[in-house]
Structure formats: structure tokens, C-alpha cells
Amino acid sequence: MKKLALNTISISLILLCFSLPVCAAHNQASTSNIDTLIKKDPNSAFIKIKALLNNALKQNDLISAAKYYQYFGEIFYHQAAYSQAVNYFYKADRIFRNHNDQLNLAENLNKIGGAYYYSRQYRTALTKFQEALNIYIKIGNGSGIAECYGLIGQTYEKSSKYESAMKYQQLALSAYKKEKDQTGIAKIYENLASIYEDKLHLDSALKYYSLSLKLNEIAANDLAQIEIINNIGDVYRKTGRYSEAMVYTRKAEHMALIMNDQYQLSSAYRDLSKTFDLIKKYDSAYHYSELGRNIFLKIYTADNNKQLALLQTLFEIQQKDDAIVRFENERKANQYIIVAVIMIILLLILLGISIISRQRLKLRNEQKLNEQNNMLYEIQKNAIKAELELKSKELTNNTLHVIQSNQFLEELKEEISDMIKDEKRDQKRQLQQVMLKINQNINHDRHWKEFSSLFEQIHQTFFDNLKKNSEDLTANDIRLVALIKMNLSSKDMAVIFGISQDSLRVSRYRLRKKLNIPQGENLSSFIQTL
Secondary structure (H helix, E strand, O other): OOOOOOOHHHHHHHHHHHHOOOOOOOOHHHHHHHHHHHHHOHHHHHHHHHHHHHHHHHOOOHHHHHHHHHHHHHHHHHOOOHHHHHHHHHHHHHHHHHOOOHHHHHHHHHHHHHHHHHOOOHHHHHHHHHHHHHHHHHHOOHHHHHHHHHHHHHHHHHOOOHHHHHHHHHHHHHHHHHHOOHHHHHHHHHHHHHHHHHOOOHHHHHHHHHHHHHHHHHOOOHHHHHHHHHHHHHHHHHOOOHHHHHHHHHHHHHHHHHHOOHHHHHHHHHHHHHHHHHOOOHHHHHHHHHHHHHHHHHHHHHHHHHHHHHHHHHHHHHHHHHHHHHHHHHHHHHHHHHHHHHHHHHHHHHHHHHHHHOHHHHHHHHHHHHHHHHHHHHHHHHHHHHHHHHHHHHHHHHHHHHHHHHHHHHHHHHHHHHHHHHOOHHHHHHHHHHHHHHHHHOOOHHHHHHHHHHHHHHOOOHHHHHHHHOOOOOHHHHHHHHHHHOOOOHHHHHHHHOOOHHHHHHHHHHHHHHHOOOOOOOHHHHHHOO
């Protein structure tokens, strides 16, 4: 069986090396350092790239800024946070389009497509890969054309459209041969073998895995060799040739130990367990199953620690940015007040002199005073508007924090649920206790209190108008109305409430009934008018 990742994060880390383009910057040495830091210490990488981005924006170096946005996308991509990764890739996309930077635009489109690919949005991924392909064809970039063909073929394979997958992999193979790119050829051989394995044409799969292995041995690409050797062992096991399967899996295990590649070592142990099980050596099967499981737990813990460290850094940086914004707004407000006070003092002095010296100018001076008072009113109104904008940002940040927290907890909950199905009874009880704690933390009331406070400050009369339409609204109804008022998507609202989108639709239906909204009138439009 082809190697599946231990979790979504390890999928990104393993397959990124073979399928997706690597971010590039002007200084190659600096690029290599950042790429390495992203994989080993995303927390430190985020801080470093944040400083570089700020400097590029100050110098109005937008192309460099776009590349730093790509780096941010890479950080989230490695953590399997694909929606956040896509957001940063799109920021780079806008800059490259505005500057008509076709080469960087195409590379970035492949990154966007890769994020959609690993989040299983294959149709959207195909459109991005195809757009990148069109650009590479237009500018005559052979390597880019070959890469896009391979990516499109992989996407069709994931959609079980094997004829299209085979067509594009063959196109990619021809393109790589034209470019004399042995690494690309080796990868396409591996992709072709994967398709044949999916179709259970195991002789053809073995042929192309062997061709790929040979090229990677020539190139001394040990990491690629481990995965291919494991796949060859899978093919032999599927054909019942257990002794050959054991030889290749043992070889993969040996190489993984030498390279200290925990992902591939875990995969080799799981394959050994399957082979021993098939030849009815159950003690050995259990032994290697436990070894694989222990490595999985270690990798899982390390990945989660990296995710938590990154989230903590993001939170701290956001707090600092918010504090800077508040300071700037307060400073501007104080400047407005000082200017206003000075102007008032000057006006009073002028008014006194005018009354004493020239009574006949009284009317004219009163008109000036009124004009100045109007100016003061506008200044104060602008200060209040700035304060409301700040509150709106705090409300948005509060909502995003709830969404991100609930998303993280829901994902962790799903993964632990999967683990419960395979664990022993005593381990199940411990994991169920962890799940209970997770459920207790989803939709914590503290976040709702902060949310409600900020919402009421921004929309002071909204709830009064709402109560005129219905007095029977529950706390959850009011929360739902507030989120609809903020134009949040159904997906985000479902995450915040910790329910499915179907349950959310039921809640919206009940809310319509309580608000006595006529048939045919849109709920969101009605709430926006309150």
C-alpha cells in the first residue's frame, strides 16, 4: 500500500519536498536559511519574517514584501493550516499581478493550488495549476510547464480520474525529458507507478517504482529512495511475495534509522507489522505495530508543540500590533484635542480684542466663532469615529480568536476520536477524559462576554431594535443574530457554536420564526436593516 501520512501535518512535510515549488528570494543563502528555519522552528521563522516584511513595506519594496507573504504562507502550510496559508499566498498574488511579475505569479499560483490540493479542494486546485500552466506556456518556461503537468496529473489521480491523470503525467514526463531534468523524471516515474498501483496494475507499478528508484540512487536522493523502497515493498506484499516485501521494507527501515527520518521509520514499522501479520507471526506484528505507534505519538506531540508555539507567537504579535494601533490612535486624538484647545484659546483672545476695540465687527466675529466650533465638532466626531473603528477591530480579533480556538479544538477532537477506535480500553478512558475537557473549552463564556461587550459598544441601538421584533429570543439566538450582523460565513458560525452546518441551518430557521420574518425575505438582509 502507498504510504499515507501519520497526520495532515506530516503529509505536508513529506510531499512538499516532491510536489510543490519552494519559495525563492533574491539572496539564495538567506532563502535557504529561512526555508530551513520554517521547517525546524516555525515560531522563530515567523518573528524573523515579520521583521523583514515590515522593513520591506517601509522601503516600499513590494516584490520583496510579496515573497515574505509567501514565506508566511509556507509556515502555515507546513502546519497544515491551509486556509491561513491561502490568505497569505493571495496577498502575494495581488502584488505580483499589479507588477505583472509573470514568473513569480505562476510559482505562487502553484503554491495556492498546493494548499487547496492538501485541503482536498481538488477542483479549485486544478484551476490554479491550469492558470500557472498557461503563464508558463506564455513565457516559455519549460521547467514550469513540466511541473504543472505533474501537479495536474496528481490532482486528477486524487479525484480518481485515472485517464486524465495518466495523460498529464505522460506530458510531464516528456517535458522533463526535454529539459533533461533527471529529478523531475524520477518524480514522474513515481507518480505513474502510483497511478498503476491505484488501478492494481502491480507489474507496471513495480516497473515505474524501480525506474524512479534507479534515478534517485544516481542522484543520491536518499529521502526519495526511502519512500520508493517502501512503496516497492507494498507492491510485493500485495502480490503475496512476502519475502521480497520484507527485504525492501527492512532496507527502508535501515535507511530511515541512518537519516533519523522518523516519518519514514514509522511507515516502515507499520509495513513490517502488516507483513508479519500476513505470514502469521503475530508477536512480531504486534512489536512493530507498537514501535510505529510510539513514533507516531512522538511526532504528533512535537508537531502539536510547534503549532502551539506558533499560535502563541501569533497571539503575542497581534497584541503588540493592537497596542501600537491604540497608541497611535490615542496620540492622534490627543493632538486633535491640543489643536482644538489652542484654537479655542486663540478664538477667545481674538473675540475679546474684537469686542473691546471694534464693536461693529461683533457679528462677523460671532460667525467666525461658529465656524471654529463646527471645526471642533468635526475633530471630536473624527476622534469618536477612530475609537469606534478600534472597537470594531477588537471585535473582529475577538471573533477570529474564537473561530481559531474552536477550529483547533475540533481538529484535535477528531484526531483523538480516531485514536480511540484503535486503542485499548484503559487508554480509551484517558483519551475520552481529554475529549471531555476539549468540549468544555469550546465556546467558552469568557469570549462571548468580551464579544458582547464590544458588539454593544459598536452597535448601541441594534439590540433595542431587535427586541421590538421579538421578546422570546434566547442567549444563543442573540449570539446568532450578532454573528449574522457581522456577515460571518455559515462555516465560521458553525465553528464558533461548535455545531454542524446542518444544525446551524435549523437554528437560523427557528430564528426566522421567532422574528416573524415573512416568507421570501432574506434573514441576513432583515438583520442588517435593524
